[in-house]
Amino acid sequence: MSIRAVLFDVFGTLLDVQSVWARADQLFPGNGAQLARLWREKQLEYTRLRTISGRYVSFTRVTEDALQFACDALALPLDAAARGMLMHEYTQLDPYPDAIPSLKKLEQAGVTIGVLSNGDPGLLDDVLHGAGLADYFDIVLSADQVHAFKTAPAVYELGPLTLKHPASEIVLVSSNAWDAIGAKWYGYVSFWVNRAGGPLDRLGERPDAIGKSLDDAAGFVLQSVKKQEK
Amino acid sequence: MSIRAVLFDVFGTLLDVQSVWARADQLFPGNGAQLARLWREKQLEYTRLRTISGRYVSFTRVTEDALQFACDALALPLDAAARGMLMHEYTQLDPYPDAIPSLKKLEQAGVTIGVLSNGDPGLLDDVLHGAGLADYFDIVLSADQVHAFKTAPAVYELGPLTLKHPASEIVLVSSNAWDAIGAKWYGYVSFWVNRAGGPLDRLGERPDAIGKSLDDAAGFVLQSVKKQEK
Secondary structure, eight states, X not given: OOOOEEEEOOBTTTEETHHHHHHHHHHSTTTHHHXXXXXXXXXXXXXXXXXXXXXXXXXXXXXXXXXXXXXHHTTOOOOHHHHHHHHHHTTSOEXXXXXXXXXXXXXXXXXXXXXXXXXXXXXXXXXXXXXXXXXXXXXEEEGGGTTOOTTOHHHHHHHHHHHSSOGGGEEEEESOHHXXXXXXXXXXXXXXXXXXOOOOOOSSOOOSEEXXXXXXXXXXXXXXXXXXHO | OOOOEEEEOOBTTXXXXXXXXXXXXXXXXXXXXXXXXXXXXXXXXXXXXXXXXXXXXXXXXXXXXXXXXXXXXXXXXOOHHXXXXXXXXXXXXXXXXXXXXXXXXXXXXXXXXXXXXXXXXXXXXXXXXXXXXXXGOSEEEEXXXXXXXXXXXXHHHHHHHHHSSOXXXXXXXESOHHHHHHHHHHTOEEEEEOTTOOOOOOXXXXXXXXXXXXXXXXXXXXXXXXXXXX
């Protein structure tokens, strides 16, 4: 295994989306958790249906549609102000506490670092700058470039195409098991950040490594890089 | 609109999956509803991820994988006997009370009737015979024929290819809004059986008609057929 670069997923992996759920509970007291769950579920569902059917719209649009559906389903009144507040929260996410230390370690080791996200370029630019992470990345790859969402092969293909290394020499780090498995299916070395310690999805494939934190992920990448230097 | 045929979705549309949920609650008292919800959610998720990534396995296999994950996630002990019982329940579903009366009406009007389902042919054969519906169908179309699941265009294409009519002359009836929308995206006339009266998914498209029952769906088809005879 000869590792040349690492690509991170963004939402939920580098950036903590908890603040969105907290805002949801502020706006709809007692309903925040249920709204957040349904919103997230529908957001993913819509990315997949649109990808399968070739009906791409931006991640921001999908996120807003999913929010509207979730509020419809839970009979929560979503006015323009509430919608604006929740969508804005999405552009203002905090990094996980171990994000910057992990990126620093990788940078110091000379590893090429990037992100590969479903988010559209405008949203990615906003959130990565807002979280103080932008300077760590050599490349920012967005599903929008190919008008499909993960786990479409066309999305994962952006890594090898842009980095000019085969996927087997790139580690993809994601907190979504399905993303880590999708990347592995494509040919990446993949790392699942399993913060909650949940069971692995049963898709007939396993990530190459599993840990509990971004620090674990950075450790895995550095170890893989060192091995090849020996 | 010149309607030549109608295709029904099967699981949840013609056949009631409640008995599976009831069995789940019998096996895991108090956890049936939560297990059923997660099982169904993962079943759909796995069909979509495998379709996007070109990693098809049969619907029966996906259903069993999803059941295992759901039990893992809820820390419910799924032994071989429980797994067998729940999976067997899936082959023994009852039709909705208005299924046979609706199919009879359509048959008497001389409409070509078929099913278009994610289910694999063996499972479809079992459930449609078990429910006493098999004799009403001129054709049984399975996603397995193209090794992809709904809403893949290749699956919807089976209708026009087999019936030798354009999709715009075929009504697709489904209790899943995403299926009715997927069919509409493909070019079908689509009918959503919205039994629970829930909100429509926000995917930028609407089914051609929405009703509360299979009887409503049959009425819509017969009305469309009559119009063209005038």
